[in-house]
Amino acid sequence: EPGASDVPAEARDVTLVLGAYSVAKDALQEIIPAFNAYWKRETGQTVAFQESYEASGTQARSIIGGFDADVTLLALEGDVDKLVGAGLVSPEWNKDRTNGMITRSIVVLGTRAGNPLGIRDFEDLTKPGVKVLYPNPKTSGGAQWDINAIYGAGLKKAELANGTKDEAAAKQFLVDVHRNIESMDKSGRASMAAFEYGVGDVIVTYENELLARIAQGVEYDVVVPPSTILIENPVAVIDRNADRHGVRKAADAFVEFLYSDEAQRLFAKHGFRPVNEALAEEMADRYPQPPEMFTIDYLGGWDEVRNTLYAKRGIWYQVLAGQ
């Protein structure tokens, strides 16, 4: 920008463009004012935000297509990898204390109030007559976590039974669950909405989504399966855009702020698990720890998952196509 060097950086008001995945919206809309107050206090600079909330994949694609976001919060590490691939984000983005992750959650099962079908575990989803909801992993980042959880639980079960991570058994487990699918919506939110409007008996979704609804006064039972996956959602500065707009400093500060206690508490208010160990410790009673919880690494990391589960003719495809 012409004249950028004449004016001291602090004195100029800046605009930060934020592209986030939809589930994070409520929390972010509380965090942004907090950051603004903090930053004003610190530097005297006012930061105006332009926010966009879309499904994680959509957001990533928009940014690659030219949407000028400076900071992005996405559902999956994989989506940030796409940005790295497009040269928008430095490959070093996740070399920090939490590997670039800003929130955590786990995949749980939500049932109607009182859990009328007595659902306890993923296993129960295979029973005939149980109508199951999860979104479509093609379009929804949340759904990939859901499928990962079910598949992982299958692996865990096989491992407990005969000591090996039997992929065939896990796949069969996925097939059995999928047999009871009622609807695969386009996003986690849409799936949740359908559940709320009376469709299905059980929804597989983020823990924070259910907690947020319950906090709003909707009556659901949250069933935490003994073995499920730990969800981690990343944040990243879009280096190219931030540099071009000359808002590097504010962008970095905003990301930094997200790690702060203040922000993490706000996230927690909306049902997320903190990434900050001290805080996690403090809130341990609010978030049950499933005994057999596993992370994406149990499945071999995102690269492996992409190559086996969601590959072109991969396991998920075979489940869908009934092969």
Place this chain on the structure above:
Amino acid sequence: MLQGRWWSWGFRSTVMLYFIVLIIFPIIGIYGQSFSSGWAAFAENLTEPLAWKAVLLTVKLALIATVVNMLIGTMSAWVLIRYRFPGRRLLNSLVDLPFALPTAVAGLMILLLLGPRSAVGGLAEQLGFTILFHQPAIVIAMVFVTFPFVIRAVQPLLEEMDSSEEEAAYTLGATKAATFWKVILPNMLPGILSGAMLAFSRALAEFGAVVLVAGNIPGKTLIASVYIFGEIESDNTIGATAVSVLLLTFSFLILWTVNYVQMRRKGG
């Protein structure tokens, strides 16, 4: 005089340019995209069972929705133009509602009105079938969003129609029904067809309303536009555009045939 020529030449070129840039370019773009990695990739994306099943399902349901709309649309257009009854103007003004409603709201409406908790949904459930998240819901959504087309295409024709043809039929002994079928209907036919074409195309491509009320289960309730959306989101632009191209080509062939037949009939 020469000035007049220039004007008309300018108008022609502007309109044609607009048409080419706005309509033809993007469409060529879609074709270009789908073949951007060669014929093999294109073919592979289409021979994908999930893809062609979605296309088949979409075509089938869109056809059903179009036929339904041709029937109720023709009837409604007729009633709204030919009969005078209280509330006619209001009904006439409601026709375009499905367009004005965001398709997401349309989907939501269907969800709320036909879902398992609603009276209709409950009744259907008792009769042993589900509407929502199954094929009936898709058809209903398609019928809803394409409702105005046939009506709006037929109405002006009915208004412009010369009544003497109808009178001639009466004097030849044709009953009202026969006159309708043989004289009035053929006169409305261009409107019905052009409305139906639009409705069909739109139903083929409808996304917002359907995605909310269809189960999107591949092979069962996954329609093409949702499939396309999935492919886009999972970064398979070629797969998405390939299916699009298939639907487009199909639409184009139908439209062309209809136009051809109509032009042939008119000989001009």
Place this chain on the structure above:
Amino acid sequence: MRRLWIGLTVAVFGVLLIIPVIRIAMGAFDESWGGFARGLARPETLHALYMTGLIVVVVTVVNTLFGVMLSLYLVRATWLGRRVKQLLNSIVDLPFAVSPVIGGLMIVLLLGPETALGALFNKAGIDIVYALPGMIIATLFVTFPLIVREVMPVLQEIGGAQEEAAATLGASAWTTFWRVTWPSIRWCVVYGVVLTVARAMGEFGAVLVVSGNILFKTQTATTLVYQDVENFNLTAANSIALVLAAGSVTLLLLMEWAKSRREVH
């Protein structure tokens, strides 16, 4: 017979249109008047409605102009061959057969900042995608067939005799159009305009893809409604939907009224 048809039509309208509208109205007033007003008075609602209004106006004006001219050419022009006309005629409808999502994607792919054209505009300081121009182009694309399809059959139906008469009386093409053709097609143009307005107001898929759905910048009424639905803010969603529906119905009622005034000569 007459009764039967009227009854059936009213039933169809009742089931397909009136009940849903009532349901929307009920949804909008779920939390009584206050909820409705709150839903609408939010700054993002006002901005989104403003964006929608802007798009509707531009798109309607441009497409009406070009739509009417193209219909005239497709029906009457002798400088277009029969085959060419047939071909163009079939292409006109294609935007409808293109999934709006793909339509939007094409605009991003053709005009995005990475493309040659997009870079050109970018240099000139004009953003196309993820900004108003892109949204307008997307809506233009999606609504293009409406007016053409309304006007063409009527032009065919009335035939060229009156226009020929005007030509022999020395009227220029321009005069002939306004004095002779226009009065005959005026109502279907109006129908087409209403359809265009409605469709432009309600368009979702294409706009979603090209707008990036940026709050206070590119968010339109429809994408806002969608977001509200996803965020379980049904009252607000219904309120906005109700406003859009009321807008289009009012437009049509106005048209009916104007028409009935003209009918009594």
Place this chain on the structure above:
Amino acid sequence: MHIEVRGLNKKFGDFQAVTNVNFEIEKGQLIGLLGPSGGGKTSILRMLAGLETVDEGDIVFHGKRVNDLPPQERGIGFVFQNYALFKHMTVTDNIAFGLEVKKWSKQKIKERVAELVELTGLSGFEKRYPHQLSGGQRQRVAFARALAPEPQLLLLDEPFAAIDAKIRHELRSWLREMIDRLGITSIFVTHDQDEAIEVADQIMIINKGRLEQKGTPWEIYKNPESPFVASFIGESTIVEDVAALRGFGGPDDLSGAKALIRPEYVEIGKAADFELLSATETGRVRHVHFRGSEWLVEVEIGAAKLVTYRSLEKEILQPGDEVRVLIHRAYLFNDTDSWVVENKLKEDPMPVHI
């Protein structure tokens, strides 16, 4: 079909298009409705067909009041003034329409259509659509379409207006023949008096919504009941001052009366051509027009202008020539009355009151 019409009235808005029309038509007759444009002919026909509601009065077919019967139950055929062909049907389909409605067999329909196509000279045009036909061809299709189902009552609105003399002749004689054979009652509208006189059994003269006179052509020609009829039928010139004409002055009270004199009442020639030279007077030729099969000659006698015909075989006259003129007869009328007067010098001077 026997037809009776009583006290027929029709208004469009507050324009009285048809006023108190009464008539009766015997089965099998061919009636010509003749009258000036805008007189109400089409309106009467449309009411008979049931296409226009009747404001007042009764229409009775076969002794049965049909006012409320819809057109399709009246057993009529109608040829429209503007043809009203089915745009989307070929010539064949147009003609076959009424037959298909009546559920004739395919074979019979085919034969009938072929016969009518032949008759109306449309062979070779069977597959055409109306917009591909010339004006006269369209009218012939309309004609054939109405005739095809052999209706009981045939209503024809200017059926020959766009058809040339030759085909018109053929159609007329075919119509005549069909009417006689099947006993079809027909009413046809025409603005052409020659046509009405030539074809019709009876003529009804309609003017300003009223039925002025009904009768055979000869009756109407001989005894016109009103000056309107007299001037409408046949050619004529009006002479203001009758008394000035040789043979018409004298004791009779001709004050206020005008004379209508037809060309055939007037004879011109050289002195040698007339036996009763005293009844003639001198005139001067003003114009001579060729009229297809004779000359039309305009002569001036003082202030009065007269026209007469002259055979092509006779010596050709030139404008300015002096000729002897004999007026056989004149049709006199004043505001209240009308009567015919013969040339008193030629015959018995008794006026014939009607």
Place this chain on the structure above:
Amino acid sequence: MHIEVRGLNKKFGDFQAVTNVNFEIEKGQLIGLLGPSGGGKTSILRMLAGLETVDEGDIVFHGKRVNDLPPQERGIGFVFQNYALFKHMTVTDNIAFGLEVKKWSKQKIKERVAELVELTGLSGFEKRYPHQLSGGQRQRVAFARALAPEPQLLLLDEPFAAIDAKIRHELRSWLREMIDRLGITSIFVTHDQDEAIEVADQIMIINKGRLEQKGTPWEIYKNPESPFVASFIGESTIVEDVAALRGFGGPDDLSGAKALIRPEYVEIGKAADFELLSATETGRVRHVHFRGSEWLVEVEIGAAKLVTYRSLEKEILQPGDEVRVLIHRAYLFNDTDSWVVENKLKEDPMPVHI
């Protein structure tokens, strides 16, 4: 406007509607296009107006080729066969349209419209819409609309078809007068030979897309250049065996020739009526029709049927009466040639070759 047409051709699809038509029209002339239905009259007119493209040939106005000039620049007026009135305009607005386009002043437009309304007998209908008018009224509006801007070339497609004799006469004489006053060139289409003969300076006979003959009515009547023209103009009957007729047999080679005999070539009467009784033969009356101003009599001589006219003033004949018949002249033709023969017993036996 001086008009020249050279080698005009027009096809619809592969139907040849107009074939190699050539003619020239002097400024200020009134030309009648006469011919059977479907002959191509409308097509020629439309090409002159620029409403139909010319496949081949040139149209030249005032020495300038106008093939590619659009209608609005040709300075023409056109009366359409189907009227083509502006549906949404009143009578006044329809007539005023061409004047407004020419930017006449309000006052002048008003006067001109009033004049034309008066002339066409449409007073009182100024505020009506076309659908509220009778057929003839519509045609009159079409007529007035085309005349209003006083075009240089007036093209009229059956302008009088739906108008009654009286108004037709007025319109015609007004048209004639305007043409003479302003030097407007006019071409009008008609299927009615009487009309063409009465009104036109010159007649062009169009048949099957070809121009058969062009000339004054009297020329065409006297010297028809083809059997088609001969039979199309005037009434006539065809006699197959000419030699059997008295006065036409003899040394000439009549093999294969047929005779066309017009009513005015035939004279009937009692023996006393004829000077050259040897030239007559005996015939029998078959039918007598009233023809408005004379009788049409059909007579039979052996196998031949003839028609002739008879004055109303003469003694009335009855079917079956025996009469003497004199045939003055016959128009003979075979496949290659045609010529006129006079009755040899009556005059000089030299045939007149044309």
